[in-house]
Every structure is written in structure tokens, then in C-alpha cells.
Amino acid sequence: MIELFGAFTLIVLGYVIGSVRIIDQGDEALVQRLGQYKRTLKPGLNFVIPLLDTVLIETIREQISDIKPQKALTNDNVPIEVDAVVFWQILDLRKAYYAVEDLEEALRQLVTTNLRAEIGQLSLEEAISSTSRVNQALLRQLDRATANWGVKVIRVEVQEIILSQALRDSLEQERTARSEKQATLSRTQATVQSIAQLAEALQSHPNSQEVLRYLVARDYVNASLEISKSGNAKIVFMDPKFMNEAITDLINPNEFDQGADSSSENGST
Incomplete structure (x- = not known):
């Protein structure tokens, strides 16, 4: 009799222990009875029917899915690879389990x-400079697509846009050429401005021709010295007469015309 009572006590104790399910905070559980959905267990102490009920525990915390680099083609036909990450959370465990076969893979x-x-x-430039725009567009699309899955896509972030080495080299060369062009343009503009200021200052100077001859001659000598330092340099000589005429024209471009008019008048008289 005592042995029978002890066996019965063990059976009851085992049944009670087997019926207890403790769900941790941040988790939920589905209860299936004979393969059919019965109810959802919330965090805390829960009881089920042993042998008849199957308990499937799943987290409802925010989860992260890392998307491996994916090949894509921009609208200007540039092949790139895009690395992204998705933050999502289960809101309805029943839908998330029964509405889609493999939730994470489907995402x-x-x-x-x-x-x-x-x-x-x-375009490639837009894709590189507008990742936030891509993130927002993806978030809207995924939020609509996963509405029936009981899932909330919290945010999507494009982490990196990967370019091929050949494309990176080409873009670097293009940036270098653009920088050099801009630097050359800036120097040219500065030179033109300096010449204009110099010409304006010399026109009001009483000895403008002598001053300009000196400046040009000085730069000419300095340039010749720099050229002579090179091992394969070639020195080019300029006729001083032509240099003087060029300087005179720069100082007073109307002087020649006035001289010509004066000669005409003298000849006519």
C-alpha cells in the first residue's frame, strides 16, 4: 500500500513539474495541442498539459540581421556591392510563426x-552620397511588406558601398584631375587679376615703362636661371627690341594708334 501511494505521488509530482513552464522576460511561447495552435504564453509562470501540449519559445526582443554584401547595378550601369543591416522585432508571435516559413531568411x-x-x-554618386535616403526608402517598403508577418522593421542601415579596385582607381584619377584643373583655374584667375592691378597702377606712374621693363627683365632672368638648372634645359633668347615693344603696348596700347594718326596728319600737311 505504501509503495502504491509512493508511486502515485511520484506520478502526480512528475505531472505537476511537467506542466510548469516559466517564460523569461523578453520571450513569449506558442502552445500547440496535438499540432494545432492553442494559445500564447506570456513571461512568467504558466501551466500546460504534459504530453499533449508542445511549447515553442521565441524572443520578442529587437533582433539584428546582417545582410551579406549584395551585388547591385546603379542606373548609370556601375556594378557595386552593398552591405546592410536590418533591425526588427516580433510583435505578434502567432503571425510570425504561422504566416511565413522561415522568418529571418524571408527578411x-x-x-x-x-x-x-x-x-x-x-546613380553611383547618388548612391554613395544618399545612403540615408536609401535607408528610409527600404524602411518604408519593408514595413509594408512585413505587416502581415507580425513583425516590425525598426530601421535599415546601409553600412558600406563597396567599389571594385579598378573603379576606385578611376574615381581617384578623376578627382585628382578635377582638383588640378580647379587649382590651375584659380592660379590663372589670380594671375589675370594681378596683371590687371599692375597695369592699372603703372598707367598712373610717371616712369611706368621703365618700371615694367625692370619687372619683366627680372622675371625673365629668374626664369632663365631656373631653366638652366635642369640637365636637359634649352635656353631661348628674346630680342630686347621685341620685349620693349611688347612692354610699350602693354602700358599704352593706344600709343601706336596715336603715333600713326600723328604721322598721317604730318604727311597730309
Whole structure:
């Protein structure tokens, strides 16, 4: 009799222990009875029917899915790779479990498809400079697509846009050429401005021709000295007469015309 009572006590104790399910905070659990959904267990102490009920525990915390670099083509036909990450959370565990076969894989495929489509609408420059725009567009699309899955896509972030080495070299050369062109343009503008200021100052100077001859001769000598330092330098000589005429024309471009008019008048008289 005592042995029978002890066996019965063990059976009851085992049944009670088997019926207890403790769900941690941040988790929820589905209860299936004979393969059919029965109810959802919330965090805390819960009881189920042993042998009949199956308990499936899942987190409802925010989760992160890292999307491997995906090949995409911009609208100017530049192949790139895009690396992204998705932050999401289960809001309705029943829908998340029964509405889609593999929730996390489905999310990855959805992100990949929409990411390629979004990049395909942008040029390379837009894709690189407007990642926040891509993030917002993806978030809107994913939020709509996952509404029936019981999932909330919290945010999407494009972490990196990967370019091929050949493309990076080409872009670097283009940036260098653009910088050199801008520097050359700036120097040219500065030179033109300096010449204009010098010409304006010399026109009001009583000895303008002598001053300009001195400045040009000084620069000419300095330039010749720099050229002579080179091992393969070639020295080019300028006729001083031509230099003087050029200087005179720079100082007073109307002087020649006035002289010509004066000669004409003398000849006519």
C-alpha cells in the first residue's frame, strides 16, 4: 500500500513539474495541442498539459540581421556591392510563426530584393552620397511588406558601398584631375587679376615703362636661371627690341594708334 501511494505521488509530482513552464522576460511561447495552435504564453509562470501540449519559445526582443554584401547595378550601369543591416522585432508571435516559413531568411531575401531595386534607381554618386535616403526608402517598403508577418522593421542601415579596385582607381584619377584643373583655374584667375592691378597702377606712374621693363627683365632672368638648372634645359633668347615693344603696348596700347594718326596728319600737311 505504501509503495502504491509512493508511486502515485511520484506520478502526480512528475505531472505537476511537467506542466510548469516559466517564460523569461523578453520571450513569449506558442502552445500547440496535438499540432494545432492553442494559445500564447506570456513571461512568467504558466501551466500546460504534459504530453499533449508542445511549447515553442521565441524572443520578442529587437533582433539584428546582417545582410551579406549584395551585388547591385546603379542606373548609370556601375556594378557595386552593398552591405546592410536590418533591425526588427516580433510583435505578434502567432503571425510570425504561422504566416511565413522561415522568418529571418524571408527578411533577408526581402531586404536584398528591395535594396537592389532602390540602388538601381540611383546613380553611383547618388548612391554613395544618399545612403540615408536609401535607408528610409527600404524602411518604408519593408514595413509594408512585413505587416502581415507580425513583425516590425525598426530601421535599415546601409553600412558600406563597396567599389571594385579598378573603379576606385578611376574615381581617384578623376578627382585628382578635377582638383588640378580647379587649382590651375584659380592660379590663372589670380594671375589675370594681378596683371590687371599692375597695369592699372603703372598707367598712373610717371616712369611706368621703365618700371615694367625692370619687372619683366627680372622675371625673365629668374626664369632663365631656373631653366638652366635642369640637365636637359634649352635656353631661348628674346630680342630686347621685341620685349620693349611688347612692354610699350602693354602700358599704352593706344600709343601706336596715336603715333600713326600723328604721322598721317604730318604727311597730309
